[in-house]
Amino acid sequence: xxxxxxxxxxxxxxxxxxxxxxxxxxxxxxxxxxxxxxxxxxxxxxxxxxxxxxxxxxxxxxxxxxxxxxxxxxxxxxxxxxxxxxxxxxxxxxxxxxxxxxxxxxxxxxxxxxxxxxxxxxxxxxxxxxxxxxxxxxxxxxxxxxxxxxxxxxxxxxxxxxxxxxxxxxxxxxxxxxxxxxxxxxxxxxxxxxxxxxxxxxxxxxxxxxxxxxxxxxxxxxxxxxxxxxxxxxxxxxxxxxxxxxxxxxxxxxxxxxxxxxxxxxxxxxxxxxxxxxxxxxxxxxxxxxxxxxxxxxxxxxxxxxxxxxxxxxxxxxxxxxxxxxxxxxxxxxxxxxxxxxxxxxxxxxxxxxxxxxxxxxxxxxxxxxxxxxxxxxxxxxxxxxxxxxxxxxxxxxxxxxxxxxxxxxxxxxxxxxxxxxxxxxxxxxxxxxxxxxxxxxxxxxxxxxxxxxxx
Numbered sequence: 001x002x003x004x005x006x007x008x009x010x011x012x013x014x015x016x017x018x019x020x021x022x023x024x025x026x027x028x029x030x031x032x033x034x035x036x037x038x039x040x041x042x043x044x045x046x047x048x049x050x051x052x053x054x055x056x057x058x059x060x061x062x063x064x065x066x067x068x069x070x071x072x073x074x075x076x077x078x079x080x081x082x083x084x085x086x087x088x089x090x091x092x093x094x095x096x097x098x099x100x101x102x103x104x105x106x107x108x109x110x111x112x113x114x115x116x117x118x119x120x121x122x123x124x125x126x127x128x129x130x131x132x133x134x135x136x137x138x139x140x141x142x143x144x145x146x147x148x149x150x151x152x153x154x155x156x157x158x159x160x161x162x163x164x165x166x167x168x169x170x171x172x173x174x175x176x177x178x179x180x181x182x183x184x185x186x187x188x189x190x191x192x193x194x195x196x197x198x199x200x201x202x203x204x205x206x207x208x209x210x211x212x213x214x215x216x217x218x219x220x221x222x223x224x225x226x227x228x229x230x231x232x233x234x235x236x237x238x239x240x241x242x243x244x245x246x247x248x249x250x251x252x253x254x255x256x257x258x259x260x261x262x263x264x265x266x267x268x269x270x271x272x273x274x275x276x277x278x279x280x281x282x283x284x285x286x287x288x289x290x291x292x293x294x295x296x297x298x299x300x301x302x303x304x305x306x307x308x309x310x311x312x313x314x315x316x317x318x319x320x321x322x323x324x325x326x327x328x329x330x331x332x333x334x335x336x337x338x339x340x341x342x343x344x345x346x347x348x349x350x351x352x353x354x355x356x357x358x359x360x361x362x363x364x365x366x367x368x369x370x371x372x373x374x375x376x377x378x379x380x381x382x383x384x385x386x387x388x389x390x391x392x393x394x395x396x397x398x399x400x401x402x403x404x405x406x407x408x409x410x411x412x413x414x415x416x417x418x419x420x421x422x423x424x425x426x427x428x429x430x431x432x433x434x435x436x437x438x439x440x441x442x443x444x445x446x447x448x449x450x451x452x453x454x455x456x
Contacts, residue, residue, distance in 0.1 A: 056275040062152040064281035065368035067292045074152040081148045084113040088153030091328045094122045100306040100330040122325035132166045156374040165239035172224035180223045205232035280381040296361045297438045310334035333360045346456030350442040383416040
């Protein structure tokens with residue numbers, strides 16, 4: 001899709017090859033003596049140095065719904081700002097889950113250093129607390145080398161903890177961890193989720209009933225916290241909640257003419273460890289849904305698509321919806337579809353394939369909707385329109401990073417509305433119908449059905 005002679009951000013991300021352009025800056029290096037190491041260190045001139053004891057180092061955060069073009073924007077910014085990228089994606093941490101997580105290409109990772117990608121086997125769990133520790137350490141390392149941290153991803157809880165801090169919840173001893181595992185192992189083996197939930201509820205955590213079905217990791221963690229502290233997870237202070245309470249109170253007390261963005265910036269500067277520049281990238285919902293549907297189709301093409309990755313998960317002994325990796329959008333649906341095919345000797349009808357594709361697309365759209373709802377309530381993000389030319393979006397964030405006044409407003413042409421703009425848009429969204437590009441007819445899936453038969 002083209003606009004004014006420049007390709008849009010989302011189109012660049014999904015369909016167009018990247019055309020190299022001259023960087024807006026050229027990195028120069030400053031030699032600074034580090035008194036602790038007693039030897040010179042090199043710092044990039046793109047790093048933000050602000051005089052004063054209250055100065056905080058800048059960190060760029062880019063989020064948005066699935067398929068919005070976050071990775072492309074982060075990559076281009078990293079090249080302009082001498083930056084490194086920290087992935088805030090709960091699926092990209094897993095090795096082998098490349099297509100379904102839209103993982104940055106190997107060439108992109110060679111071009112710009114990426115962190116927290118391919119660090120675990122899919123059989124391993126990865127918690128938001130672990131992400132906080134790993135991402136904060138990566139941030140320190142990047143800043144220490146004189147480069148710019150650019151955190152990008154759509155996992156809202158990861159980003160919330162990363163910016164505001166994690167609760168001071170006690171870490172369970174090895175003895176308690178083993179005890180909890182034993183108590184829940186039989187129930188998990190019998191697939192008795194309700195029984196396991198009631199066990200944890202009786203132990204003292206009534207909120208266990210609100211956990212997502214089969215989220216055994218969080219259920220075990222809840223029981224570990226109960227046994228370690230005698231209190232449920234909800235009893236511990238959440239840094240984000242404190243921030244919101246202070247923000248809401250300040251907004252109520254502020255004068256009518258004071259903009260909420262000014263109040264947010266003031267509290268951010270006092271309460272947060274870094275000077276976070278946060279952006280949420282999206283497009284009008286109808287365009288986003290069409291983009292997501294097409295991307296789901298793309299993930300099924302070729303011999304190395306998401307079905308092949310899902311087959312590898314099954315061959316590794318994993319079952320759908322059994323842990324973090326197999327609960328993720330796309331992999332869960334693909335694994336369930338493959339198990340159905342296995343029961344039929346590797347056979348699948350076109351109707352079964354199209355039902356799987358439809359479920360995959362619907363789950364992806366619903367996930368994007370949940371992401372937008374989550375971030376709509378996050379006051380620190382500026383919403384940007386991903387359908388605008390890539391260069392326009394990059395230049396605005398680049399300028400904002402170097403702006404010392406913090407008064408740089410998002411131009412109207414680049415703003416993305418948080419809510420639907422009109423009744424017409426709401427009506428069109430309600431009547432939305434998927435229009436497939438690759439799989440419009442029954443015969444279009446014949447190659448995939450043949451490949452599935454050979455997989456068995």
